[in-house]
Amino acid sequence: MDSRESAPMKVVVVDDTPLNLVLMGKLVDRLPGTQAHTFERPIEALTWCLENEADLIIVDYMMPAMDGVEFIRRIRANRRADDLPILMVTASHERSVRYEALECGANDFLTKPIDGHEFEPRVRNMLKLREAHLATRQRAETLAEEVRKATAEIVDRERETITRLSRAAEFRDPETGAHIQRMSHYSALIAERLGHGHAFAQDLLMAAPMHDVGKLGIPDTILLKPGRLTTDEFEVMKRHPQIGYDILKESSSSILRLGATIALTHHEKFDGSGYPRGLAGDSIPLEGRIVAVADVFDALTSERPYKPAWPLARAIGLLREGRGSHFDPNCVDVFLQSWDEVQLIRQRFQDEHESAAVA
Known part of the structure; x- marks a missing residue:
């Protein structure tokens, strides 16, 4: 009143x-x-x-x-x-x-x-x-005020949809919820440090968790295999970017469409040797280049049933080694230059067994 x-x-x-x-x-x-x-x-x-x-x-x-x-x-x-x-x-x-x-x-x-x-x-x-x-x-x-509240409700519902989609993929994959949180926050951090603004970084924070939603279409015998994949099995695994893109691409939501692009391109490599399309350099959408760094770093430094966590120094060495071949050099540079923030994200988002290991 x-x-x-x-x-x-x-x-x-x-x-x-x-x-x-x-x-x-x-x-x-x-x-x-x-x-x-x-x-x-x-x-x-x-x-x-x-x-x-x-x-x-x-x-x-x-x-x-x-x-x-x-x-x-x-x-x-x-x-x-x-x-x-x-x-x-x-x-x-x-x-x-x-x-x-x-x-x-x-x-x-x-x-x-x-x-x-x-x-x-x-x-x-x-x-x-x-x-x-x-x-x-x-x-x-x-x-x-009513428009603001209605918009907030729409955003909340959209965030819930994205979270549930991401969790659906997690249930079929050894990756953990903490991994999803860390890699999405790493992605937002890289976007901001590259100077692309808070709004884009927040969109990326919401969309990055959908990067592996295409694994819903990969058979359990391949997805959950504890050992190394055969050549044929890896060819099947390489389909998950396209499957994820097909799931998300025609959404009316700009966040889900961003997720579609991330799903399709986060396994592309800067030198063109990635998959599924062999894109190179700036032809890889920026969001795909950003998530590639965030996802690989966290996957390497996280424990999985089939591997121990890499030491941070070894993971940093791989990022530097892949700078310009696997990864966009600018994305690697701003990520490593923001190491204090990276450490805070690592400490904030941990699964129970990870927290025990850190303690």
């Missing part, structure tokens, strides 16, 4: 003539739900208006130091006051002044001497206009 609804409408009256100021202040206070704030000096009135939110300004034209036109001009320069109604008090013969005041943003005029019968309905009309503006603003803010 808008806190202004129970507060009186604030009417600022600016006039250097004390008698006029008292008269207009009393006329304002007679109106229900209004409160007059009177000022003889325009500078003081301007300061108050810039520090508080008035609902209506009534300002005389002829004033020392700053006339009414200049006062209006300075008020309108403050964007918060764009929808603030302003009444100017002028003599009936000052037509050129009125034209200038309209150009500066005056909404209506009162003619000297002040006539109470004219004053009250004009003020009431201006305050109704103000109420309409405030109501429109409140509706816009409420709508924006």
Whole structure:
């Protein structure tokens, strides 16, 4: 609920003539739900208006130091006051002044001497206009909040879908949940260090876990084989990037489409010797080049049923050795330059047996 609804409408009256100021202040206070704030000096009135939110300004034209036109001009320069109604008090013969005041943003005029019968309905009309503006603003803010909540719910549902897809692949593969978390955070870290912005990094954080979703289509006899794969078996295993791409590619979700590209290209190599398409260099999408570094590093440094975890120094050596052949050199460089953050990610995401080993 808008806190202004129970507060009186604030009417600022600016006039250097004390008698006029008292008269207009009393006329304002007679109106229900209004409160007059009177000022003889325009500078003081301007300061108050810039520090508080008035609902209506009534300002005389002829004033020392700053006339009414200049006062209006300075008020309108403050964007918060764009929808603030302003009444100017002028003599009936000052037509050129009125034209200038309209150009500066005056909404209506009162003619000297002040006539109470004219004053009250004009003020009431201006305050109704103000109420309409405030109501429109409140509706816009409420709508924006509803859109924000609806968008957040969509993102949450999309994240849940991605998580469940990734977990489905995990259940059929020796890789662990902690591996998925680490490699996706490594991927986001590399993206940010390459200068591609927070939004892309967050998209990558959500999409990278789907890199191996295509393993859902690989037979258990091959996927879970404890020993080395035969040539024919490896050819079957090499189909999982294409399978993952086919699962995700036609989604209406930009994150799932990003996941499709990652699934298809994270086994490509920078020198063109990877699979499934033998892409090379910058022809490999950036997201595929990033995930290749993150995935290989974490796979090497993680324990599996068929292998022990590599020491960090050995894994770093392989990244450096594969820089420019297997991996995009820039991705390797920023990853190793961010070693402190890499270590924090490794410590944050660990399975139970990994935590015990670290302890």
